[in-house]
Amino acid sequence: MSAFYDIVCLVSNDITYDRRMIRICSALADAGKKVLLIGRELPDSKALDSYSFDVDRISCKYNRGPLFYAELIRRLKKYLKGVSFSNLVVTDLDTALVARSYKNTDVKVYCDLHEYFEETPELIGKYIKKWIWSQVGQQSNSSIDVMYTVNQSLADIFSVQYNRKVVVIRNLPDPMDQRSCDISIPLKTVYLGVLNPGRGLESIIRAVANVKEVELTIIGDGPLRLSLELLAKDYRDRIKFTGALQPSAISKELSKHHLGWNVLDNKSKSYYYSLANKFYDYINHGLPVITMDYPEYKKIVNHYNCGILLSDDHVETIADQLVRLKDNTAKIIAMQSNCASVILEHNWSIESKKLLSLF
Numbered sequence: 001m002s003a004f005y006d007i008v009c010l011v012s013n014d015i016t017y018d019r020r021m022i023r024i025c026s027a028l029a030d031a032g033k034k035v036l037l038i039g040r041e042l043p044d045s046k047a048l049d050s051y052s053f054d055v056d057r058i059s060c061k062y063n064r065g066p067l068f069y070a071e072l073i074r075r076l077k078k079y080l081k082g083v084s085f086s087n088l089v090v091t092d093l094d095t096a097l098v099a100r101s102y103k104n105t106d107v108k109v110y111c112d113l114h115e116y117f118e119e120t121p122e123l124i125g126k127y128i129k130k131w132i133w134s135q136v137g138q139q140s141n142s143s144i145d146v147m148y149t150v151n152q153s154l155a156d157i158f159s160v161q162y163n164r165k166v167v168v169i170r171n172l173p174d175p176m177d178q179r180s181c182d183i184s185i186p187l188k189t190v191y192l193g194v195l196n197p198g199r200g201l202e203s204i205i206r207a208v209a210n211v212k213e214v215e216l217t218i219i220g221d222g223p224l225r226l227s228l229e230l231l232a233k234d235y236r237d238r239i240k241f242t243g244a245l246q247p248s249a250i251s252k253e254l255s256k257h258h259l260g261w262n263v264l265d266n267k268s269k270s271y272y273y274s275l276a277n278k279f280y281d282y283i284n285h286g287l288p289v290i291t292m293d294y295p296e297y298k299k300i301v302n303h304y305n306c307g308i309l310l311s312d313d314h315v316e317t318i319a320d321q322l323v324r325l326k327d328n329t330a331k332i333i334a335m336q337s338n339c340a341s342v343i344l345e346h347n348w349s350i351e352s353k354k355l356l357s358l359f
Contacts, residue, residue, distance in 0.1 A: 005054070006033040007359065009089040009112075010076055010098060015039035015055055016046055019247055019277060020114065020150075020171045021091065027352040028359065029053040038079060040072075049246070073097050087359065093117040093133055096140035103143040110358070111140070112169075113149040113158060119269035121198040137162065146358055151275035151296045169355050171277050173284040175347040176251075183258055183329040186213045186238070187322070190257040190287070192250065192278040195222030198271060200263025200313040202231060207318035209235045214322050216261075219253055220244055254285040258332060259325070262291040263313050283307075283342050288335035290321060300346075306338045 007028055011021055015037060022037075029035045029052040041057035048055055058075050062068040076098050080088075089110045090096045094117070099109045118133035141162045148167040149155050155166040189208065195201060201224060208216040209232070218228070221244040232239040245253060254260070260282030264271040275296040282289045289307035291297045301307040308321055325332055 003036075003083055004034070005036045005083060005085040007035045007087040007089060008080065008083060008085045009035065009037045009091065010095040011037070011039045011091045012072055012094045013039060014042050014045050015048060015057065016246075017244060021112075022051065022247075023171065023174075023348060024112070024169075024355060025053045026051065027348070027355055031356050033359065036083065036085070038076065069094060077101055090140075090144075093136050093140070096136060096144075099140050099143040108145045109143055111144045111147045113147065113154065113166075115150075116154060116157065116270035116273060121196070121265075121268040121271065124267055148358065151273070153273040153275075153295050157273065167354070167358065169358075170275065170346070170351050171280070172346050172348045172351045173280050173343075175343050175349060176284055183332050185326070185329075186215045187259065187326050187332075188215050188217070188257040189259045189261060189290075189322075190217045190219065190254060190282075191261040192219045192254065192281060193276070194220055195224040195228060197224065198265045198268055200261070200265065200318075201228055203313050203315045203318055204261055204263055205232050205235075205239060206315045207322055208239060210315070210319050211322040211326065213326060214238070216240075217242060217253065217257065219250060250281070251285065254281065254287065257285075257287055258336075260285075260287040260289045262289050262297070263310065263318065264292050264294070265313050266292075266294070280342075280346065283339045284347075286336050286339045288332060288339065290318070300342065304338050304342045306335050306342050 009021060009025060011018055025035045025037045035053035037053060037055045039057050041059040058079060060068060060071045060075060062071050076095065085107065087108045087110065088102055089112055090099050091112045092114050096111060102109050118130045123130050147158065147164060148169045149158055150171055152168055155168045158166045191204060193199065204216065205228060208214050216239045218241045229241060242253060260278065262276055262279050266272050272294050279289055279291060279297060283306055291301065291307055291309060293309040293311055298309060301309055310317055
């Protein structure tokens with residue numbers, strides 16, 4: 001007899017660093033649901049932590065391109081034949097096609113759209129691939145019962161695109177005690193996230209290199225790591241790379257810093273309408289954010305005065321803000337204090353109630 005689960009969730013990535021899905025599955029499991037999260041096992045995957053829900057990983061022969069996506073869908077469908085469940089969560093468009101197998105069945109299908117998938121930086125100028133992914137979304141739409149995403153800007157876009165109601169479940173952190181506000185020189189700044197193109201990392205490194213008494217820690221790994229380390233090689237006393245860290249280690253590292261970076265170019269609509277996980281991670285640790293003047297960030301920064309809005313990702317613009325902040329530590333202390341107000345109203349203990357109501 002196959003195992004029975006209330007909810008099965010599918011992702012195409014390694015579960016280890018997917019804090020949104022770990023947070024969601026934990027909330028569902030803590031509410032009494034029997035949950036299974038299925039992800040991928042990569043060649044460099046680490047042993048999984050112990051969670052309040054079940055996890056499993058599948059391995060694929062291919063790791064990118066059309067053959068990968070075809071193999072991923074085939075393997076997920078095969079895996080699910082050995083599992084009984086009443087609710088299925090497909091995450092983003094790369095697992096959405098699995099939903100079609102459960103149309104007109106007793107299984108209720110949810111779609112968790114983490115991002116504007118066909119408008120990601122990797123697809124800029126690739127019109128055929130963008131069209132294919134848009135078709136995947138449209139073809140999967142009729143098999144999906146409930147759709148939710150990470151912020152209101154994307155919910156508005158998807159509501160029109162798929163002609164349906166789209167719920168907002170933001171990826172907010174668990175509230176933590178705010179540390180006391182103290183600023184020292186050198187000013188310690190931090191970037192958290194994948195080292196991908198379009199995230200302003202080159203500009204941040206060059207700006208930090210040009211402004212003395214400012215340090216930078218880069219937490220994460222990705223395709224740009226080698227080139228970024230080469231760019232920063234003459235400033236190793238002020239710029240360091242930690243590689244990817246486990247969630248508990250991330251929290252410890254963030255607590256050592258004064259400011260967080262969330263710099264994105266505007267070539268990608270996915271970036272422009274984003275509400276990045278790191279944005280709230282910084283604020284939850286009492287770190288004001290140097291971020292972009294994009295819709296979701298602008299609403300929060302202007303309302304709470306918890307960060308600095310950048311008009312662009314140019315080196316000169318970033319360096320100018322660093323000089324201003326370095327010479328005005330009182331402003332940083334005031335923004336740090338305001339971070340506590342953000343987390344009182346924007347936290348997972350509140351947001352998770354909206355998630356649970358969907359199930």
